[in-house]
Amino acid sequence: MSLTYTTVPLQVKGVNLNLSTIHTLNSNPPILFLHGFGSCKEDLADLVIHPSLQKHGFIAFDAPGCGHSTSDNLSATNIPFLVATAEAVLKYFEITTFHLIGHSMGGLTALILAHENQNRVLSFIDIKGNLAPEDCFLSRQIFTFPTDDAEAFFDEFIDRTRKAKSYGSALYASTLRARVRAGAVRPIFESMVHLSDYGELMEKFLGLPCPKMFMFGEENRGLSYLGHLEEEERVELAMVEGSGHFPMYSNPVEMYRRIAAFLDRIQ
Secondary structure (H helix, E strand, O other): OOOEEEEEEEEEOOEEEEEEEEEEOOOOOOEEEEOOOOOOHHHHHHHHOOHHHOOOOEEEEOOOOEOOOEEOOHHHOOHHHHHHHHHHHHHHOOOOOEEEEEEOHHHHHHHHHHHHOOOOEEEEEEEOOOOOHHHOOOOOHHHHOOOOOHHHHHHHHHHHHHHOOOOOHHHHHHOHHHHEOHHHHHHHHHHHHHHHHHOOHHHHHHHOOOOEEEEEEHHHOOOOOHHHHHOOOOEEEEEEOOOOOOHHHHOHHHHHHHHHHHHHHHO
16 A cells, blocks of 8 residues: 545634645545654554555544644644544545544544544554643643743753653654644643643543553553553553653554554454
C-alpha cells in the first residue's frame, strides 16, 4: 500500500482549515490516528508497510495549528475543537466505523471522540493519552511557567524539553518549532489540563464498549492508575521497553508489534 497526501479544506465551528492529511483506504474499516502535541501525522505512517497491518486502511492528519495544516483562528484550538475536526475528517472521507489510535494529546482527543461515537469505534489504542491529572507533565507548564508572551513560553518550553533526561525527549524538542504554531499552545494546553482535572477521563475510558489497549513506555511504569487498569478485564496494558512518552521514537519495533497483535486478536 502507498500513502496519498491530500490537503483537505474544511470549516469547523466557523474556523477555516486546510488540513494536511495522509491516507490509504480499502474495503476494511480504517485506522484513524491522532498525533500528540508537537508530533505529526507521519508518526505512525509505517502502519501501511508493516507486514502484519497490511489489511488495514489508514487516515491521519496534522492537527490545526500543527505541522502542515493551517487555521485562520489558532485561539480556537482546544480539545473539543480537535474532536470536531476529527469528526469532520471522518465525514469527508465517508468513514462510518473505524479503529482508533491516539498518542498523548491525540489520545485525549481520541478518548472524547470515542466517548461521543461509541457505536462507530471498533477498537481504541491509547498511547499514553491523558487519563488523570498526573498526565499533564507537559501541558501543565502553561500554568507553572506563566507568561503572556506566547513565543517566549514556547521557546522556554522547548529548552526545558530538550534538556529533560527522558527517552526521545531531545529528538521531540528538536522539531517542535516546525510542528506547532505558538498561538495554538495555550488553548491546547489549558484544555488538556482542564479535562485531565475535571473531565472524568478514566470513567470515560473504562466505559467504552470497544476493545481497548493502554500503551505506555517503561519510563511511565510508575503511573498511579496502572494497577487499576490491570484489574480491568476489558483493558489490555502494553508496556514498551526502552521507551518513555514517545514509543514511536524510542522503540517503534515493539510498538508496532503490540499494535498488530492487539488488532489481530480482536478481529
